[in-house]
Structure formats: C-alpha cells, structure tokens
Amino acid sequence: MINTDIAIVGGGPAGLCAAISAAESGAKVTLIERNDELGGQLVKQTHMFFGSEKQYASTRGIDISDILLEKLEGHKENVTIMKNTTVLGRYEDGVITGMIDENKYLKFNPEALIVATGATEKFLGFPNNDLPGIYGAGAVQTLMNVYGVKPGDKVLMVGAGNIGLIVSYQLMQAGVKVEAIIDAAPNIGGYLVHASKIRRMGVPIYTGHTVKEAIGSDHLEKAVIWQLDDKWQPIEGSEKEYDVDVMCVSVGLSPLNELLVMAGCEMEYVPELSGNVPLRNEDYETTVENIFVAGDSCGVEEASSAMVEGYLAGLTAAAKIGKIHPQYEEKKADYIKQLDDLRSGPVGKHIRSGIDKIVRR
C-alpha cells in the first residue's frame, strides 16, 4: 500500500499544475501517469498558445511542458512521479488501484484524490470506418509531431474545430496535401484566424458536410462526403469524392470520467462541456468528499484553462487536508480571475453556461 497525501491521476497540463501547486502548499503528492512521458497532449502541440502570459501564451505546447516539468522538479522533495502507471479503479474505502509497467499491481491510499484524466477522442460511424488510414487527430499529431512520421500524402480533415484547423496547417507544413476540411456543423467551430490562414492556402472548408463513406480494399483510397440539410439529414446527389490515403477525424473530445463515476461522484450530461461531467464546487471538489477534478475530465476546454484549473485544484485539495499555502487566498483569487478571463467574451459563452450547470455553491 502506497500512502500519500494527494494522488493525482494524469500527468497532462492539469495534473502537472495540480502537482506543482499541491507540493508548493506542502502536501506530499504522488503523480500517476499512464504513459512513459509526462506532459499529456502538450508534447505534441508544436504550435504557440493563445491566452495570456500567465498561461504561457506565444509559447509552443511542447515548451510549456518543459517549463512545467522544471517547476515540478523544484518541488521534488514533495513529489513522487510514477510513469507507465495506469490507475485501474477507485473503491469505497478510498483506495485506488493501479498497474505499473503492466506487470505489477499497486494500491494507493491517498487522503485526497485529484482526477486529471483528460478526454478521449470522439469517433464517427460511417461505412468502412475501420480501414487503415483513418486516424483520430491525436494519432496524426503523435505521428507527425512526436515521431516525425508523415501519416500519408493526401488528407481529408473531418472537423473544423481548433484541433482540426491546427492539425491541417501542421500537415501542410509537413508537405502533406489537405484536400478539404469538412464539418457537419453549419459554422466553423475553431478560431477564424486559423480558418482564414488555411483558406488563403487554397484549402476549401465545407461546413454542413459529413462523411458518407470510406472506400478502399485494404487501406483508405477514397473518401466520399455529402451535404447535410438543416435537419442534419444528408442530401442525395450532393456527394463529393476525394482520392485520399488519410482521413483525419477531429470531431471533438469527450471527458474521461470512469474514475469519477465509479467513485460515486454525481454526474451530469452537459453538452457545452462535451459530455458527462461531475458536479463540483468552486474549489473543484466533487460531490464525493476529497475527490477533486481539473482539466478536460471535468469539461472539455483548452490546455490553458486546464493548467489554471490544475493549479487551483492542487491548492484547494492541499488546503482541504490541512496543507494551507501561506498565500492561499491571493493565489485562489488569482486562479479564479485567470479562469474568468480565459472564459470571457463570446468565445467562452458556451463554457460559462456549461459551468453554471455543474457548480454547486
């Protein structure tokens, strides 16, 4: 049995910041990461971030990951990092179980738990959707940006949210031809600065379109799309066909919430937050005492807000178990203000309305 003050599940932007913040408050932290590397999705983000200076705007995601790891290193006396360790479950007595290197089973007994498990990619159901060459955007980013491998020569991008737009641009930078970007929604979901940049490079963006089918014998050879009417029904005769060897599916993320559900946290389906998310208070504590959340697992947003949520949850979780940071009030107020700023304006409107549904005061 591994005893620790705070167990943090997930070493992405939220988990890393939670670990830094909790350790800075004086709590002994065990940071548990499934992969062999910390940083989560940051390590494949070669683009520069938006946001403000406090969330490392104008810095590339991969460099932000290094900045956070360095900060974490500064608190190493309070932090135990366990990589290649998958958390398997959480039980009624508060024990969580895990597996390291797929060859040893472990039990943890934390006083508080911070779930920062992130999100998983959504998938689409269309004929031949299991052909090789059909990827999620995360896999394309991993291949290109982490391993330096071109996923193919010609791509149909499905999804015009920020991830779809950014990955399209990165594909073009890598010399891959992006034939078109499509999105079932009537509007482009991502920032228009990204979309405009891609349009200027000659790539068409078709909104109100979806995949009709993939064609190929042992790998993707063609993709057929068609237009949707205002009731989301496909329009016969509107088909367009592309000779592509890659289809990149970037149709959104869904919060990874299994641990929260099995722990008995009250959950609610909130479309604005992309799925089933836990009810929580302003301290990011769920309805189960001493279980906290941060990042995409409590509502899909962006890495910038995930980091600030992590800092906040680390601070409040530590305080909950008696490790109160000397500047607790100032820090808390600052994190709340940063989150408010990130979610301000028209872009953050749906996030604000989603959060209103889950925060219990």
Place this chain on the structure above:
Amino acid sequence: MSKEENTIVCRCSDVTLKELRDLIAEGYTDYNEIKRITRIGMGPCQGKTCTQIVLRELSQATGKPVSEIKNQNNRPPVVGVKLKLIAEEAKEDE
C-alpha cells in the same frame, strides 16, 4: 454487404451498426443490456470509443435527448489486468 454491416461501432469487439440497430429494433434500449449481448463497451477501451455512437443511436431511436439516456456502468479495472498480478499483490499484503 449493406452500409450498416460495414460500419463499425465497437472497434474492440467488431460490433457493427447493423447489429446495434437490429437489437434496438428488437426493443433493447438499455446500454447495459446491449453491452451484455454484444460486448460493446466491454473490450480494452471500456467504451471510450463506442459510447458516444451508442448513446446517439439510442437517443434517435427513443426520441430522448442523450442527457436522459442512462450510460453504461463503470467498474474497475478500467483496463485489462492479469489476475496473477492481483494475486501477487494480495500475498504481499498478508
């Protein structure tokens, strides 16, 4: 083969959209029941890929919004683990 037979809903257990829609047509509208019959949601991904598609199909068939459709139950372990490892740990604990 029909389009629905070629559309995979559950990649872990190769369950097609046709199998899912046939079950729904037979009156199975509970995710947990569908899971027990087809193994959708019981494979290595534990429903991470298929759940959204299943919920949307159930929503379309029943006319209820996705928010009102009961999700599958989540239980430990979230990924496969060899019983041997659990047994070894239990011995150490004694």
